């Protein structure tokens with residue numbers, strides 16, 4: 001199969017030398033999220049809970065740090081506290097929208113800050129959650145926002161005989177349930193969200209792993225290998241020198 005048959009984004013085009021990091025801004029990575037929260041206890045528990053749900057999470061604790069990483073890293077979604085040192089959440093949000101970034105933003109606010117929440121939504125936030133909240137509700141809202149961003153209203157991802165439920169991480173293949181590790185699931189979800197698009201190894205790694213997680217150089221290949229074993233060898237195509245894809249359904 002010729003490479004030219006695929007619609008390639010900036011990330012996927014073969015190029016000499018190291019891949020420039022900025023090209024990833026063109027392609028949102030669907031599972032990596034940024035948490036902006038200055039309270040260490042809330043930050044710790046949100047990071048842990050959201051990770052358990054299969055997201056890769058980067059955590060910063062002030063508004064300036066948030067702006068910096070948002071300029072250089074592609075995130076699928078931002079969890080934004082409003083009361084932050086150095087620059088408050090509303091300012092971060094306003095800058096984000098002023099620079100044309102449509103990334104979904106979910107505000108995390110204190111119970112008594114109704115005016116802030118209203119202002120947040122009016123400034124371009126997509127949703128909010130009042131502290132204290134249950135992690136299950138947070139991750140459910142995150143999934144809903146990500147679904148909407150992919151243009152999907154239904155919670156299940158289907159591809160031929162394959163069905164994925166991002167809420168439960170359940171996978172059905174030809175009517176039978178298949179057990180996948182959480183990163184195998186994430187790789188499969190990334191590919192099925194955009195049939196016909198090639199995702200590079202770097203894009204998949206960025207989606208799967210946060211800053212402080214070690215990534216083995218062959219991690220993505222190993223996940224792909226397991227997926228092919230557990231499902232169907234021909235399901236995931238390797239586009240040599242570029243990345244991986246599933247074909248568009250005819």
Ligand code: CA
Pocket residue numbers: 037038039081082083084
């Ligand atoms: Ca705060």
